[in-house]
Amino acid sequence: MNTNKPVTLNPLAEGQMVIIIARFVLVLSSLFLILADTESVSFGVIRFEVMVILLLALSNFYLVAQVLTKRKTLDLVIYGMGLADLVVISVVVIIQGGFSSNVYTFYFPALLAFSLAFPMVELYLYLGATVTLYSMICLFTMHNMDDLQTLIIRVLMLTAIAVCGNHFAEIERKRRNAILARSFGTSSEEAQIPATVPAVPAHPIA
Amino acid sequence: MLNHSISHTRAQEAAEDVFFGQIVIIWARWFLIFAGGIITLWSAKDMLQFSLSILTLLVLMGMNFFSHARYLTGKPINKSLLLLANLVDIGVITVLVAFWSDQTGLNSNFYILYYPVLFAWALVFSPSITSLFSLITLTAYCATCLLRTDSPLMYSVAGFELLCIRVITLGAMGGLGTYYYRHQRDSLRALTARSTTTFS
Numbered sequence: 001m002n003t004n005k006p007v008t009l010n011p012l013a014e015g016q017m018v019i020i021i022a023r024f025v026l027v028l029s030s031l032f033l034i035l036a037d038t039e040s041v042s043f044g045v046i047r048f049e050v051m052v053i054l055l056l057a058l059s060n061f062y063l064v065a066q067v068l069t070k071r072k073t074l075d076l077v078i079y080g081m082g083l084a085d086l087v088v089i090s091v092v093v094i095i096q097g098g099f100s101s102n103v104y105t106f107y108f109p110a111l112l113a114f115s116l117a118f119p120m121v122e123l124y125l126y127l128g129a130t131v132t133l134y135s136m137i138c139l140f141t142m143h144n145m146d147d148l149q150t151l152i153i154r155v156l157m158l159t160a161i162a163v164c165g166n167h168f169a170e171i172e173r174k175r176r177n178a179i180l181a182r183s184f185g186t187s188s189e190e191a192q193i194p195a196t197v198p199a200v201p202a203h204p205i206a
Numbered sequence: 207m208l209n210h211s212i213s214h215t216r217a218q219e220a221a222e223d224v225f226f227g228q229i230v231i232i233w234a235r236w237f238l239i240f241a242g243g244i245i246t247l248w249s250a251k252d253m254l255q256f257s258l259s260i261l262t263l264l265v266l267m268g269m270n271f272f273s274h275a276r277y278l279t280g281k282p283i284n285k286s287l288l289l290l291a292n293l294v295d296i297g298v299i300t301v302l303v304a305f306w307s308d309q310t311g312l313n314s315n316f317y318i319l320y321y322p323v324l325f326a327w328a329l330v331f332s333p334s335i336t337s338l339f340s341l342i343t344l345t346a347y348c349a350t351c352l353l354r355t356d357s358p359l360m361y362s363v364a365g366f367e368l369l370c371i372r373v374i375t376l377g378a379m380g381g382l383g384t385y386y387y388r389h390q391r392d393s394l395r396a397l398t399a400r401s402t403t404t405f406s
Contacts (some may be wrong), residue, residue: 018386025374025378025382032370036367036370038354041298109379112378112383161321161322165329
């Protein structure tokens with residue numbers, strides 16, 4: 001077996017740990033926020049929110065177990081969990097009044113993780129779904145034209161996160177492919193960026 | 207000699223990170239400028255506010271055009287310049303949160319402009335610089351909220367909760383970006399070491 005042969009790296013597997021950490025951020029901070037304010041929300045809503053969060057935590061433990069045992073997680077499972085995150089955040093946003101809810105900020109870490117892990121087409125499908133769903137929720141719950149401006153800015157920033165993350169992941173992939181191409185002589189079409197930068201001077205422009 | 211060689215490699219690696227990664231910062235700033243344009247055209251209340259905003263946007267556009275042009279011609283810009291430009295971004299956003307319209311501090315919706323800036327920063331710079339930058343950003347935002355929010359909201363449970371959500375998610379931008387950055391650096395180093403070992 002030729003061990004020197006370059007391996008094809010799966011972006012989903014690479015970004016899996018970022019997805020896991022982002023989900024734990026979501027779970028822990030949500031629990032903290034729910035328990036910090038138990039007076040303004042009814043007990044039924046709290047019970048529902050905690051149940052959803054615990055389900056998220058459980059599914060995340062499954063992902064952690066897969067990483068620890070070095071087993072490959074099915075791509076479909078990761079996409080499914082991405083959709084579950086989107087649905088959970090959106091449901092909480094709806095419960096808390098739609099446009100006026102601040103929980104939409106949890107879309108940011110979720111999108112960040114997926115922008116680094118998902119391939120381009122899947123990411124932009126996910127972004128499209130997120131933006132469409134959130135815009136629909138807000139359009140039905142906003143009060144005036146100033147709110148529309150705020151919504152546009154929010155959507156723009158969500159897009160910025162996806163674009164920046166995806167672009168960076170693509171650059172890193174190309175850098176790695178360039179090293180592989182240089183070292184192992186692969187004729188990868190992706191190896192367009194040189195691994196080292198001859199143009200980087202010791203003291204770039206002042 | 208060996209130490210010199212290792213430090214040179216690390217320095218080169220850091221320079222490459224900034225060179226390759228700066229396009230992410232540039233794109234994040236284009237989004238910021240676009241958002242700034244919408245805010246100015248939509249909600250500037252008088253001519254003075256409008257003129258000042260347009261001037262600020264022009265400065266940001268000039269800065270970004272310069273960075274983008276240097277990137278496209280294969281010439282990286284100075285790391286210090288990049289750091290300074292990011293601090294200017296944070297300054298502009300903080301001014302927006304503190305003074306734009308009647309809704310200031312916690313009531314302002316412009317804090318979301320921090321997200322792409324923090325994320326892009328974490329992807330390009332080393333964890334120590336990112337931590338410092340994130341700390342500066344979060345401190346600036348919290349101070350603005352404390353100074354520019356009505357006391358009843360600021361010192362209520364709802365206000366505390368609001369600030370917590372924002373600080374946690376903003377911190378997550380820096381943290382997750384840094385984690386990915388470190389993962390990529392380790393991966394590239396391992397790959398380089400493997401290729402060196404194979405051919406030595």
